[in-house]
Amino acid sequence: MTPNPDGALTGYLLLGALLFVCGAVCMAMKRNAIGVLMGVELVLNGANVNFVAFARYNPTFEVEGQIFALFVIVMAAAEAAVALAIVLNFYNNHMTVDVDTAEELKG
Amino acid sequence: MDLQTFLFWTVAIVTGLSAIAVVVTQNIVRSAAWLLVTLGGTAGVYFLLGADFVGATQLIIYVGGILILVVFGVMLTAQGPFISMKVGAAEWAIAMVVGIVLFVVLATTTMSATWPTTTEARMNNPETSMNSATLAGAFLGLREVTPKARMPIPPGDVPVVPMRTPVAYLLPFEIVSVHLLVVLIGAAYLARAKRRRGTVA
Numbered sequence A: 001m002t003p004n005p006d007g008a009l010t011g012y013l014l015l016g017a018l019l020f021v022c023g024a025v026c027m028a029m030k031r032n033a034i035g036v037l038m039g040v041e042l043v044l045n046g047a048n049v050n051f052v053a054f055a056r057y058n059p060t061f062e063v064e065g066q067i068f069a070l071f072v073i074v075m076a077a078a079e080a081a082v083a084l085a086i087v088l089n090f091y092n093n094h095m096t097v098d099v100d101t102a103e104e105l106k107g
Numbered sequence B: 001m002d003l004q005t006f007l008f009w010t011v012a013i014v015t016g017l018s019a020i021a022v023v024v025t026q027n028i029v030r031s032a033a034w035l036l037v038t039l040g041g042t043a044g045v046y047f048l049l050g051a052d053f054v055g056a057t058q059l060i061i062y063v064g065g066i067l068i069l070v071v072f073g074v075m076l077t078a079q080g081p082f083i084s085m086k087v088g089a090a091e092w093a094i095a096m097v098v099g100i101v102l103f104v105v106l107a108t109t110t111m112s113a114t115w116p117t118t119t120e121a122r123m124n125n126p127e128t129s130m131n132s133a134t135l136a137g138a139f140l141g142l143r144e145v146t147p148k149a150r151m152p153i154p155p156g157d158v159p160v161v162p163m164r165t166p167v168a169y170l171l172p173f174e175i176v177s178v179h180l181l182v183v184l185i186g187a188a189y190l191a192r193a194k195r196r197r198g199t200v201a
Helices: A005-029 A033-057 A064-094 B003-024 B028-048 B052-077 B089-112 B120-124 B132-140 B170-190
Strands: none
Touching (some): A005 A033, A005 B089, A033 A064, A033 B003, A033 B028, A033 B052, A064 B052, B003 B028, B052 B132, B132 B170
C-alpha cells in the first residue's frame, strides 16, 4: 500500500486523463468509422479509470464508483453493437467507411 | 518505491503508450491490436485498485466482447484503401496541439485539486473494503450507500443518526439489462443481410 494515497490517486487520474485525450483526438482525427469507434472506447475507459480510482480513494464513492463503472461498461457494449451495425450498413450501401463521405444529411 | 507503486507505473505506462499508439497508427488493423493492449492494461489498473469484479467484467465484456466486435468490423470492411486512411499533415498537427493542450489542462487541474481520501485502515480492513460481496449487496440495497451517511462528522457537531435509507441499484441494473436487450435486437435488425427485390442474390 502506498504511504501517500493522494499521490497515488493523482497517478490514476493522470492515466484517465491521458486515455480521455487519446480517445478525443482519435474521434476527431480518424477518417475510418471504426477508428472513431475505437476513440469512443478509449474515452469511456478513461472515465472508468477515474470512477474506479475514486471508488478506491474517496470514502463517499466507494460503492458508487464501481457500480457506475459497471454501468458504463454495459453501455459501452450496447453502443459498440449499434455503432458497428450502423457502420456495416453504411459500408453495404456506400462501399466505403470514410466518415467524410457520410454527408447525406448535410443541409 | 514499493511493489504497488511499481506495478501501477508499469501498467500505466504500458496502457498510456498503447493508447497513444492507437491514435498515432494509420493502419486500422494495428490500431485494433493496440486497443487490445490498452483495454487489457485498464483491466490491470482495476485489479490494482482492488476492484476485482470490475476488472473481470472489463476483461470479459471489453476484451472478450467489444474488441471482438471491433475486430469483426475491421475484418469485414478493411479492404484495399480502407486499411490505412491517410490524414493530412495540417490536420495531424492541429490534432496533436489540441490534444496536448487538453491533456495539460486536465493534468494541471488534477494536480491542483484535493479530495477527501479513504484512510489506510478503512482501505485495508476486510470489513469495510470493497469486494464482490459488498458490490452485490449494493445492487440489492443491503448496504448503506447513501453518501451522506458516510460523510465524516465534523468535530464538535452533533452526531446525526444516519438515515436508514439504503439505495438499491437493482432498478437501474434492470433498466440497463433491458436496454442492452433492446439495443442488441435493434443492432441485429440494422445489420441484417437485406435481399433486394428483383435482383438475383
